[in-house]
Amino acid sequence: MNYLLDIDFTSRTNDFGEKMAFGATTFIIGLLAVFSVLIIIWLCLVLLKVCLQGVSTGKKTESEKAPVQVVTQAPTASKDDEIIVAIAAAIAAAESESSGLKFRVVSFRRK
Amino acid sequence: MGNIGESILKFLETTGIAKLFGLGEENAAAYQTEWWKYLIMYAIVGVLFYLAIVKKFEPLLLMPIAFGMLLANLPGAELIHTEFFFDDYYISTYGPGILVDGHVPMSRMAAEVVTEGGLIDILYLGVKLGIYPSLIFLGVGAMTDFAPLIANPKSLLMGAGAQLGVFVAFFGALFYFSPAEAGAIGIIGGADGPTAILVTKELAPQLLGAIAIAAYSYMALIPIIQPPFMKLLTTKKERQIKMTTLRPVSKVEKVVFPIVVTLVVCLLVPDAAPLIGFLMLGNLFNVSGVSDRLSKTAQNELINIVTICLGVSVGATANAENFLRPDTLLIIGLGLCAFAISTCGGLVVGKIMCKLTGGKINPLIGSAGVSAVPMAARVAQDVGRKEDPSNFLLMHAMGPNVAGVIGSAVAAGVFLSILR
Numbered sequence: 001m002n003y004l005l006d007i008d009f010t011s012r013t014n015d016f017g018e019k020m021a022f023g024a025t026t027f028i029i030g031l032l033a034v035f036s037v038l039i040i041i042w043l044c045l046v047l048l049k050v051c052l053q054g055v056s057t058g059k060k061t062e063s064e065k066a067p068v069q070v071v072t073q074a075p076t077a078s079k080d081d082e083i084i085v086a087i088a089a090a091i092a093a094a095e096s097e098s099s100g101l102k103f104r105v106v107s108f109r110r111k
Numbered sequence: 112m113g114n115i116g117e118s119i120l121k122f123l124e125t126t127g128i129a130k131l132f133g134l135g136e137e138n139a140a141a142y143q144t145e146w147w148k149y150l151i152m153y154a155i156v157g158v159l160f161y162l163a164i165v166k167k168f169e170p171l172l173l174m175p176i177a178f179g180m181l182l183a184n185l186p187g188a189e190l191i192h193t194e195f196f197f198d199d200y201y202i203s204t205y206g207p208g209i210l211v212d213g214h215v216p217m218s219r220m221a222a223e224v225v226t227e228g229g230l231i232d233i234l235y236l237g238v239k240l241g242i243y244p245s246l247i248f249l250g251v252g253a254m255t256d257f258a259p260l261i262a263n264p265k266s267l268l269m270g271a272g273a274q275l276g277v278f279v280a281f282f283g284a285l286f287y288f289s290p291a292e293a294g295a296i297g298i299i300g301g302a303d304g305p306t307a308i309l310v311t312k313e314l315a316p317q318l319l320g321a322i323a324i325a326a327y328s329y330m331a332l333i334p335i336i337q338p339p340f341m342k343l344l345t346t347k348k349e350r351q352i353k354m355t356t357l358r359p360v361s362k363v364e365k366v367v368f369p370i371v372v373t374l375v376v377c378l379l380v381p382d383a384a385p386l387i388g389f390l391m392l393g394n395l396f397n398v399s400g401v402s403d404r405l406s407k408t409a410q411n412e413l414i415n416i417v418t419i420c421l422g423v424s425v426g427a428t429a430n431a432e433n434f435l436r437p438d439t440l441l442i443i444g445l446g447l448c449a450f451a452i453s454t455c456g457g458l459v460v461g462k463i464m465c466k467l468t469g470g471k472i473n474p475l476i477g478s479a480g481v482s483a484v485p486m487a488a489r490v491a492q493d494v495g496r497k498e499d500p501s502n503f504l505l506m507h508a509m510g511p512n513v514a515g516v517i518g519s520a521v522a523a524g525v526f527l528s529i530l531r
Contacts, residue, residue, distance in 0.1 A: 009291040009314075009530050023285040023293070027278045030525045034274045037379050037521045038267040038514065044371045045264040045364075052363060 130186035148431035152184040155434075159328070168331030169486075172304065172422050176327060179426020180320075180434075182231065191231040191427040195224050196239055196316060235424040238312055238319070243421040244305035245389040250414025251305075251516070252369070252393025253406045255484060259509040261364050262357040266476070266507075268460055270514025273480025275456030276300030277522045280449030287441060291315050294526035296442055299326045300449025301519030302333070302483040306386060308425060310523045314530055320429030321439040325446040330483045336447070337454050337478050337490050344458045345474050349465060350498040352473040354507045365398040376521060382531075383524030390516065453481045457511060479508040482515035 007014050007022050014022075123129055131146050159177035163170040182190050194200040201215045201223070209215055217240070224232045237243045260266055281297030288296060295311040295318055307326040311319045329336065342350075369391035377384040396406040461477020475495050479487040488508035495504040 007290060010289050012287065012289045012292075014290070019285050019290070022290060023282040026290075026294075026525075026529055027282050029529070030278045030281075030522060031275070033380065033525045034518050034521050035268075035271045037376055038271040038518055040375050040379070041372055041517070042264040042267045044375060045261060045368070048364060048367055048371070052361060 125187065127185050127187045145431060148435045149184050149186065151435055152180065152429075152431045156181045156184070159324075162328070162331055166331075169327060171418055172327050173331055175419050175422025176324060176426035179231070179423040180324075180429045181426075182423070183427040183430040190229045191235065191424075191430075192228055193428055193430065193433065195228055195232055196220065196235065231424055231427045234420045235427070237417075237420055238308060238424055239316075241309055241312065241385060243417050243424075244309040245385045246417045247305040247414060247421065248386050248390040248520075249393040250409045250411075250417070251484065252390040252395075253397045253409040254414075255390075255394060255513055255516070256509070257368055257394060257398075257513055258360040258365065259357055259506050260513050261360045261368055263507070263510045265464060265472075266480075266510030267514045267517075268464065269457050269477040269480040269511035270482075270516075270518040271480075272460030272477065273453045273457030273482075273511065273515050274301065274518045274522045276449040276451065276453030276481075277519070279452045280445050281526075283448065284441075284445050288438075289315075291530045292318060294530045295322055296445050297449060298322075298519070298523055298526060299329065299442075299446035300453040300481075301515075301522055302326070302330055302450060302453065302481040302487065303516060303519040304330060305421075306482075306519050306523045308421070309386060310526055313527055317433065318438065318442065319425060320434050321442045322446075323425040324429055325443050329446055329450045330486065333450075333481075333483055333486045334490050334493070336450055337481075337487065338494055340451060340454045341458060341475055341478050341491075341494050344455060345462065347498060349462070349470075349474050350495060351502065352465070352470055353499070353502050354471065354473055354476075354504065357506060362398070362400070366395070369395045369398070372517065376517065376524075380521050380524035380528065382527035383520045386520040386523065387517065390520070450481065454478050457481060457515075461511075473502075473504055473507065476504055476508040476511055480511040480515040480518070482512065482519045484512050484516060485509065487515070488512040 007018050131149055133146065156177050159173050159180070162168045163173035163177060182188065198210070198215045201209045201219065209219065220239070221236060224236055277297045277300040279297075280300050281293045284293035284296040291314040295307075295315040298307050298310045299322060301307065304323065304327050308319070308323055311322045315322075373388055373391045376387045393406075393409045396402045396409055457477035457480035458474055459477070460480070461472060461474030464477075465472045465474045473495060475491045476488075478494075479491045481487050488505055488511075491508035492503070492505040495502045
């Protein structure tokens with residue numbers, strides 16, 4: 001027996017009207033509970049996002065206000081020249097295919 | 112010669128085949144009238160093996176379940192004694208004095224199983240005590256990426272809408288079944304095996320075999336069940352909607368999420384704690400980045416071992432005697448309705464959200480709210496790509512998909528709190 005209606009949960013022979021009333025009540029309570037819990041989680045996630053955005057904005061503002069010690073680095077020659085050249089050559093080769101021009105990379109030379 | 116002949120005859124009488132056809136056994140009459148039921152059970156086992164091995168539908172679960180069914184339907188093997196898990200056996204054996212508060216104490220039941228039971232009886236204790244579903248959820252949590260849900264929390268609504276079938280099937284089942292049984296049948300619509308098992312072992316353990324097999328079979332058949340409803344409830348234009356890329360989710364959000372969900376769900380619906388608590392613990396193992404060993408164990412060895420034990424022991428509860436009844440057919444029918452209505456519920460919420468956002472949400476992802484991770488999300492992706500091959504909905508569908516896991520656990524908690 002339960003507090004909702006005078007119905008025996010384990011019996012198949014409850015009064016039909018009572019069963020239907022119980023079913024309708026449980027249907028509504030159940031769906032409401034599922035939607036409520038998931039909406040609360042949604043709100044918590046939105047709140048969490050807002051809080052985190054606030055914290056990150058605060059950090060940015062602080063870092064903008066704080067005197068920044070600028071460390072200048074002496075310009076150094078890139079060690080990836082060959083990679084850059086290779087990529088540039090590949091792009092040029094790809095473009096040449098579409099434009100109909102014949103293009104072939106023969107060699108790379110550091111200047 | 113006479114002795115040899117008698118020995119051979121005696122041996123033959125002890126075989127399962129002789130028992131199946133009721134030859135020379137003390138309880139021959141029982142088998143003699145029931146043999147055809149065993150043959151039907153073998154046919155059902157064959158279908159499940161076909162689905163698992165040939166069609167590759169949920170093979171990790173359907174195969175142990177089918178094999179458990181096979182073992183439970185071998186006359187004479189007696190690997191499982193389902194009667195050990197019901198009060199009636201103890202009342203008839205030891206008298207009504209054994210009852211405490213109207214039930215046989217679990218300690219007494221466990222003692223009987225350990226001393227008198229077989230291997231599968233002992234394995235089944237994990238189901239009876241509610242250990243396996245929680246451990247499976249631990250592994251599922253460790254394997255699940257909640258980032259799509261965190262990035263797009265609106266998808267929680269689709270996960271909630273896709274629980275509609277649970278409550279409609281519950282209501283429908285009340286016409287014939289008891290309220291507790293109706294609750295266990297309704298939860299099939301949650302498309303979540305461990306949840307269905309946990310609820311059924313509490314509310315209607317006598318229906319466990321039928322409900323578990325219906326739930327897992329339908330989960331396996333999602334690619335066949337869902338698409339017709341997806342096409343019926345959406346227009347071609349809606350199916351072609353491309354959704355914008357999800358925002359990146361920070362580690363802090365990922366770590367806070369399982370803790371927040373555990374607190375919210377377990378404080379509001381404490382009966383969902385064994386599922387949600389372990390689901391979120393597994394996820395925390397994964398996202399925290401400091402417990403890789405635990406995470407790997409939960410998502411590999413642990414979940415694999417538990418899946419074997421759960422599958423075999425649940426399958427073994429489906430013996431010819433208690434499976435081949437009109438109830439089972441009704442359960443299978445209601446389970447299918449629950450699945451279909453849940454799919455429609457998710458789609459309808461998806462459509463509403465599509466309208467409200469001015470066409471930014473593809474309603475197909477609502478169908479993934481039925482849980483069944485990640486199968487339902489893949490189906491949404493496949494149906495979307497059939498309309499537009501350049502459309503990628505998988506990550507968007509994962510949001511409602513994992514929301515469905517939480518939603519079905521909440522629905523289970525509601526049933527347990529009301530019907531237990």
